[in-house]
Amino acid sequence: MLSGARSGRRRLAAFAALTLSVSLLTACGDDSGPPTLTWYINPDNGGQGRLAEQCAASSNGAYQVDVQVLPNDASQQREQLVRRLAAQDSSIDLMSLDPPFVAEFANAGFLRPFDPGDVATFTTGVLKGPLTTAYWKDQLVAAPFWANTQLLWYRKSVVQAAGVDPGAAGFTWDAMIKAAEGQNKVVGVQANRYEGYMVWINALVVSAGGEIVGNVEAGKDATPEIASPAGDEAARIVGGLARSPAAPPAMPNAIEEDARSSFQGSRGAFMVNWPYVYNAAKEDVASGGISQSVVDDIGWARYPRVTADRPSRPPLGGINLAVGNFTKHPDQAVALVKCVTSLPNNIAYMLDAGNPAARGAAYDDPKVREAFPMADIIRTSINDAGPRPITPYYNDVSTSVQLTWHPPGEVEAPATPKETATFMSDVLQGKRLL
Template identity: 80%
Template sequence: MDVTTYRPRRAAAATVLALSAALLSACGDDSGPPTITWYINPDNGGQARLAQQCAAAAAGSYQVDVQVLPNDASQQREQLVRRLAAQDSSIDVMSLDPPFVAEFANAGFLRPFDAADATALTQGVLDGPLKTAYWKDQLVAAPFWANTQLLWYRKSVAQAAGVDPAAGTFTWDEMIKAAEAQRKVIGVQANRYEGYMVWINALVVSAGGEIITDVEAGKNAKPAINSPAGNEAARIIGGLARSPAAPPAMSTAGEEEARSAFQGQSGGFMVNWPYVYSAAKESVADGAITQQVFDDIAWARFPRVDAGTPSKPPLGGINLTVGAYTKYPEQALDLVRCATSLPNNIVYMLDSGNPAARGAAYDDAKVREAYPMASVIRESIDEAGPRPITPYYNDVSTSVQITWHPATGVTSPATPEESATFMSDVLHGERLL
């Protein structure tokens, strides 16, 4: 979900078009400028509007046809992989979930950027998304927008519990104790899907570990989740799931279920993406919550595993990539340059609600007005801990999701041990997902 599916209230309906129709649209009119086909993740229409602006700025040298991928990140990957494996030249530009960049690059599906373009496409980009844009020391993706999770809390609950989540050293253990003491719940994403992997990874890397190492070894990469860091992640997840602070049906909860619990009478704390702030505003306008509830909402950096070690918040977002088989590489590159520029980072953030990848965007007056937590978002993205960068990410993520679900059954050290063994077997083809 990527985190690319983490705006369910604002996402447009997914559109899956027939292959023949897409091929025809990509060919363009022989008598006019070429048509660049941009495959996007669903949003509120912001990428389509940006495509029109970039085409206009190109002074007629190309047109842009936007094709919307399925809503689910795994389905987005599957559709693109199948077409690129067939060397589909109609895929010019892709909005790609960062965890899939390594897989696509390793398979030869992406057109790398040269040194000159790499400089322009990475200047001022925050460190978190920048880490996801390379494969084997070559820039293969341009960070477009980024995302991170914050800790959201009800000020009245924190005050009554005598804790300060914004103090900088606030931990998961402190949060669970505070929620239990106030008979409140903690909203998390623990359904068996990518959002759960996001949470598990954030806890592991915040504890100083990794889920898998030696990723360039491919199938021979080494699962590393069976470690002290993995044990800490399991202790926190299983402990919360079996505590009074667990929300109802925690093991089937996604972003919206967590938000609903947080905005309800039992809400105390929540980890979730920045979209929840604007969604809460909408809830006030719809009459779903009161202004008093909205005014009680505050935010802070993702909680720590250890009080003495800064957390590594989750990282999401979208990178733009150029298809390896495009017939129009120069025009595709121009579209990527335009869409990822600093001015358009600001435009898209204000239009879509998705945070910018370039740090300077957060200094814009309109951005800071729309996002009072802009500084926390920027810091969190800059210091985020990406999910494993591996060509076998889908196998790694699914292995973790299977062995760590449901959260009520997660224990330390049994779950990390099982997860490492299962992951290794899957990578070596000895077990199926």
């Protein structure tokens, strides 16, 4: 997966050698006193850094923590970590890992599996959705820290005028798009050619009862399954919305914030997006960007169904914590994971950073329920969520989908899913480069 042109291999080899030499120089430093654990994190509002300080302080001098912030883009986060770990960088004690990359890292030997005696500590009370992403080959290789999901957000005034109930059990994408069209409004989605688009497509496919790729244990011999009735339904919805009057302006370039902007505008009706959007809207009121009446008009429901007779499988996001397999301080790193992922710190981080907890009991906390009035729907959605394909070749799978399904206005069933299946198979077999 990392191979390419010869010049690319030379650059990667040089980078790996440089990274390894830096790690060795660091390892030759002063070993007196408690070890300093390096935790590579995804960007947030500083909440992970504050947890690191608290856990170090409560360790009774067992360790200190140095937090290193990775890029905003998930793919760039993966690239930085892969390059360091490929060089067996011992300075990566702990990492905040996007769930789709867990299988790849574990399969490459980059992650230290947790001891059987610690498994219960990291899994008891964790919601089913994130728990499925923490294993590889029956070993727990990551600990769910926080989870995420998308909800259906709607403008109360619009649904009232349209005479629809987004909270009804059988509410579908078709009903939503039809209601938006009837009111001359738009549906906010993420359809740029990036990971957020893959999130949407995967949610549609699994909600229709299918999967994008099967037999993932076979690695490069995995079987693309997107050319199926479920894949056709997903293509029909994506292409249908893109060609509909309900498509927001510049839909092919839309990411989360673009969807939120459309939704909060005068033509906003519906939006699928992460829970952060609710507090973000309240912050917009405080800054004078929108009026309080917009926030008062926002409602929420579970992710819409593809077919009325099948419950939706909402998207799954979040962060798992994994210990680097080359760390010189595995016991202290595991102790840090135990501290960070504890129920009290799940609650504290959800309140601090606004990211939903992986442990179900966190949603019963009174302060959480006050801050997140949609807490029950978030918890149920995370528990029932459909993870993206769990495969060590996830980057190839995701990129194959993004390339063949973009722009969304050209997506059609069954042509697009068939094209994706062929393209993906060629990529996995090394017959085609991304």
